[in-house]
Amino acid sequence: MEHAHGHGHTHRAHDFDWAAMVSFAEADAEVLMSFLDGATSALADLAAEDGLDVLRILDVGSGPGVAACALAERFAGASVVAADGSAEMLANVETRAERLGLAGRVETLVVDLPQGIDDLGRADLVWMSMVLHHVGDEGGTLRALRSKLDAGGLLALVEFGDPLRVVPDDVELGRPGLWARIDTAYAEWMAGMRAELPGAIVSADYPTMLADAGFDVVIDRIVAVRLDPPLDAQARQVALGYVERMRRHVEPYADAADLAALDTLIDADSPEGVTRRPDAFLHVSRHLFVCRAADR
Numbered sequence: 048m049e050h051a052h053g054h055g056h057t058h059r060a061h062d063f064d065w066a067a068m069v070s071f072a073e074a075d076a077e078v079l080m081s082f083l084d085g086a087t088s089a090l091a092d093l094a095a096e097d098g099l100d101v102l103r104i105l106d107v108g109s110g111p112g113v114a115a116c117a118l119a120e121r122f123a124g125a126s127v128v129a130a131d132g133s134a135e136m137l138a139n140v141e142t143r144a145e146r147l148g149l150a151g152r153v154e155t156l157v158v159d160l161p162q163g164i165d166d167l168g169r170a171d172l173v174w175m176s177m178v179l180h181h182v183g184d185e186g187g188t189l190r191a192l193r194s195k196l197d198a199g200g201l202l203a204l205v206e207f208g209d210p211l212r213v214v215p216d217d218v219e220l221g222r223p224g225l226w227a228r229i230d231t232a233y234a235e236w237m238a239g240m241r242a243e244l245p246g247a248i249v250s251a252d253y254p255t256m257l258a259d260a261g262f263d264v265v266i267d268r269i270v271a272v273r274l275d276p277p278l279d280a281q282a283r284q285v286a287l288g289y290v291e292r293m294r295r296h297v298e299p300y301a302d303a304a305d306l307a308a309l310d311t312l313i314d315a316d317s318p319e320g321v322t323r324r325p326d327a328f329l330h331v332s333r334h335l336f337v338c339r340a341a342d343r
């Protein structure tokens with residue numbers, strides 16, 4: 048593993064412990080495999096239509112490497128650089144690539160985003176999933192990604208779609224309207240988290256930022272992944288992990304009764320908890336943008 052940067056991280060209230068999230072992040076990405084299949088297949092179709100030879104792929108903020116490996120499988124002639132700030136995530140990328148027989152084509156690189164983008168080298172395809180919202184200057188980051196591509200190169204940007212759900216909105220869990228209030232609290236958490244990021248500036252909407260950075264948007268699509276009851280053990284653990292994380296994030300913004308409702312959902316011993324209730328499901332949604340680097 049190469050070390051591209053040695054910038055120290057300052058510790059802020061919203062800092063994430065990514066090292067502790069490796070197994071959850073891998074299970075999370077695996078339950079969204081149908082999304083990855085669809086997205087990588089759309090990218091391969093577009094590359095074929097454009098006559099773009101995809102030889103080098105950057106997965107920026109790769110996390111545990113599920114997408115990096117899926118991209119290596121989809122683009123059999125390409126090498127993939129999985130770049131992330133967490134050495135623990137990258138160790139998982141290496142184990143996963145080895146297990147899937149992809150070790151020769153998936154390499155890892157420690158980067159500190161956004162400045163580390165400078166050291167990533169050029170690419171034919173850049174993939175960035177669920178990472179942009181962790182960077183203070185999203186527009187500047189997209190411009191830096193554009194500089195990695197020649198005109199006609201591809202960018203796939205994945206961000207949050209519709210809010211997550213694990214039980215029906217009208218299920219009896221305390222006061223009616225729980226999920227609308229939790230969505231609001233989550234948005235408040237997100238705004239607070241973003242405001243504390245280094246170099247934080249207010250972002251425009253994605254299409255505006257992408258156009259300003261020199262991209263033509265080809266696909267702008269909300270993709271829903273719906274796992275219906277009964278959930279298997281892995282999906283239940285992912286549902287539990289989502290609600291636990293949500294509970295932590297919304298704590299300062301939600302009232303005690305709503306937090307108690309979330310506590311019931313994450314209680315492994317409660318028949319109303321997501322690990323035991325028969326009606327638990329997983330509705331996760333992602334916003335996918337596929338873009339071509341425009342002529343300058």
Ligand SMILES: C[S@@+](CC[C@H](N)C(=O)[O-])C[C@H]1O[C@@H](n2cnc3c(N)ncnc32)[C@H](O)[C@@H]1O
Pocket residue numbers: 065072076107108109110111114130131132133136158159160161175176177178181182
């Ligand atoms: C939510 S995970 C997304 C992982 C993966 N791309 C996916 O979609 O499943 C965010 C990843 O971005 C990395 N990350 C967040 N902020 C970063 C930064 N400033 N520099 C480098 N990596 C960062 C974290 O280590 C983590 O692996």
